[in-house]
Amino acid sequence: MLASVADETGQAESRREAGRARETAAGAPRREVRPSPRGGRYRDGVRAVAPLVPAVLAFGISFGVLARAAGFPGAASLVMSATTFAGSAQFAVVSVLGAGGTAAAAIGAAVLLNARYGPMGLAAAHVFEGGRLRRFLESQLLVDESWALSNRGGRFDRHVLVGAGALLYVGWVGGSAIGVAAGDRLGDPATLGLDAAFPALFLALLATQLHSRHAVLAALTGGAIALVLVPLTPAGVPVIAATAGCLVGLTRPARATERRRAPRAAAVARETSS
């Protein structure tokens, strides 16, 4: 799958056909797929994120179940999944309100958790196209997974972000609806180890980025900041503060970075062919 994410050059038609069959079977949203001048396609995003759909669906279901148990009207759970579309913040609201916390505490925790989408959106801002309305709508498909998958060796691909984000949106909102409807008759996703799928995904995506010393330094700094802050700050702050790891980019002249672009591109090409 990683290979398909890193694919800049296009693949054999037979593999595309296989991908199409899988998408249809998985109930992916049908959209007009057209080749892009920059190489990416919506379908690439759908294919890249497909392995995560069971986990996202399961977490959507558990959100619906937990929200209902915490006294959320069904409509409130669905409106939240459709507008917030960010698991950790939604779970935070449910757990704060469920434990008797105030609305202010719940809102504060959720907004802190989602503040990371500020820097993420800024990093990917240049790939969005068209007028403000279109940018606005497509930006709503920004979630950790779609953002991370659409980052191909340091450059973002709008088609992958939108394709992956759309399938994740369907899975998340659909899962929430199932959870609200089915109540607690469903099991805990942790039993299936699904909570361990997400760090593994992020590590695999991080690995594709570590082709320069800067990137390794930024990752180590970001990870260390997050771990140090976990016991000290409210949830959400560690990840936002970790963004500061990008400041290691100030430490070197431009030429050093440019030179390293070439080996990084070669490494992406190697992954593609393997």
Added chain:
Amino acid sequence: MSAVWLCVLAVGLATVAIKAAGPVLAGDRDLPERAGRVVDLVAPALLAALVATNALATDDRIVIDERAAGLGVAAVAILLRAPLLVVVIAAAATAALLRAF
């Protein structure tokens, strides 16, 4: 308005605005090269933080549990150049097996 609906609407509006801010406002503008290099490094820094917090944090504590074991197996799979699907399944299966025993 109930506390639930207040939270749903406030968090929804805030999140929509946060997600849209970069793509709508920064848009097509090219960043200065130095700023561009810094923004390029947002991804590895944030990804590493997501790995760390998703694998090791439970509320405000650092916890080494089945997720960490799954992450270790995932790291081995990544070093062996396994496809993403295999990496993700290996991590989930490791955590599930450890919890089953």
